[in-house]
Amino acid sequence: MPNSAQPRELPARLLTDPEMIHACRARDFSRVFRLVKKQAGIYPSMIARLCDLTPSRVGEVIAGQRQLLHMDVIERISDGLRIPGHMLGLARRPWETPTALVVTEREPPQASGPESPSPATLPGPDVDSILALTSRTDPAPSTLQALQSSIEDYWRRDDQHGGETLRPAVVGQLRYVVGLLGESTSTSLRRGLYGVAAELARLTGWTYFDARQFSQARAYFTESLQLAKEIEDRPFMANVLACMSLQATYQDKAADALALANAAQDATRAGAGSTPRVLSMLAMREAFAHAALGSRTDTHKAISEAHRQFEHVGASDPDPAWAFYFDEPKLIVDTGIAHGRLGDAATAEPLITEAMRREYSSNQRGRAFHAFWLARTQLQLGKLDQACHTATEALDSASAVASERLTGHLREFYEQLATYRQEPVALAFEARLREVLPP
Structure with missing residues (x-):
């Protein structure tokens, strides 16, 4: 029946x-x-x-x-x-394995079908293009301020919910800014527009990276580099290269990650505007790359350089807006993660714990990432009860964020539990997991 x-x-x-x-x-x-x-x-x-x-x-x-x-x-x-x-x-x-934890190919298909028709109450894209021709004027300084404010809001929403639903708006605004570049006659405004376009392209690349659509991410990161190069914004180029380095570690391309991290540091040395905060962040990216290569000595050296630079961070430093995310809790948690990548769980655990105690609760994705790293290190130390408790607490934050990259960290912890699945605490975690991520 x-x-x-x-x-x-x-x-x-x-x-x-x-x-x-x-x-x-x-x-x-x-x-x-x-x-x-x-x-x-x-x-x-x-x-x-x-x-x-x-x-x-x-x-x-x-x-x-x-x-x-x-x-x-x-x-x-x-x-x-x-x-x-x-x-x-x-x-x-x-x-028993939620569908969200099954590895699937995330790259978009090459061929796309016909677009769905727009609702009858909305004008077609051709009308939008015609109206745009009549409304565009040489942008004013207030336009740059509004665009920059939008970017800050996009990043906040990306931290809280992931970039999957955000991406169409970001791409649309990127194309709008590129269109303005063709119409602006003011040299100072053009420089500002190039900077905004570079930031929007990087954010688009980041949303694709977070969705594990790596080819698309690389394309937008490359576009961001080209836009930043137009105005010789070397620190921002270094920031984009640092993103690409991090992506390479997720693709198990440790040698590429190191080359990109070194290129980012070279970019800052080639131009003005670098600050201790930026240099500290780049040194930590280098540490991640060395850790992915399994080079203990070089990882420790890069970590020491990151901390040395951060000691010189001052309140009056001319840090770019995109660098402020790299605060002291972020430095501490990244230090813990670098040690975790080396397999040094005893050093990693207290660092990640301390950073999570001090970091902002509004960044749901970041806290969930760090919680799963903490759970992995606790499991490596044989602290099964603590590891499952930490991972269970992270599930609510993880379920609220659309992030394939976060799901990958959850998947790694879930796979590490394989030898403990008959233990009551592991059974309880898996039951909660299936509630949060049903098949």
Whole structure:
């Protein structure tokens, strides 16, 4: 018969109850069904629908008049009641891994289908283009201020929710600014517009990087470099190269990451405007690259340089707006992550813990990233309970942010739990995970 009921997750307290664990191990379904009824409120009639059994058969099992021995029936019970496979001596069931943790190709398809028609109440794109021709004038200084304010708002929203839904607006504004560049006659305004366009291109590249669409990210980062080069903004070019270096570490291209980090540092040395904060950030990018290469000595040297530069940061420094994110908590957490990449969990754990205590709570994605790094280091140190607790606390923030990169960190922690999945605390984490990221 078809299973018309929708399976629901059993509460973590039931899956970790010693009596439930023992009953599942013995395949004592009389006890299993009674516990499911008592602790999860799933009555025999619902058990029958969920597990594709007849109500009379379920009643006989509960009364101890019948045993369930056939493997296909046991599999239906596992799937219908969402009992993890290993508890019943089965292989891991497909539903145990949330769809969000399955690795999928994120690059966009090369060929795109026809665009969906616009709602009838909106003008078509050709009308928009005609109206734009009649409304454009030489931009005023206030235009630059409005655009810069928009960029700051975009970054705040990206930190809180991810860039997936933000990207169309950013790309549209980028193209608008490029159009203004063709019409501006003021030399000072053109320089400002080039700077805004470079920032918008970098932000677009960042949203693609965060979505693990690496080819698109590289294209926009390259466009950002070209725009910044038009006005010889060397510090900003270094910033873009630092982004590309970080992306290379995610693509397991450690040698490329180091080359890009070194190029970023060269760019700052070639021009004016570098500050201790910028130099500290770039040294930390170099540390990440060395850590990805497994070079302990060079990683420690780059970390020391990052801290040395940061000691000279002053309130009156002419730091560019894009550099202020690199504050002391960020320096500390990145130091911890660099040690974590080297496998030095004992050094990494207290650093990441201290940084998370001090960092802003509004950056949901950043806090979730750092929490998963902390959980990984705690797991490496054998602190299973703490690791699962840390990761569980991060799940709410992770679920509120559209970030494939964040999902990748969650996936890495989830895979590290493989050898502990029969432990009650790991079972509780996985149950919570399936609630937050349902298949």
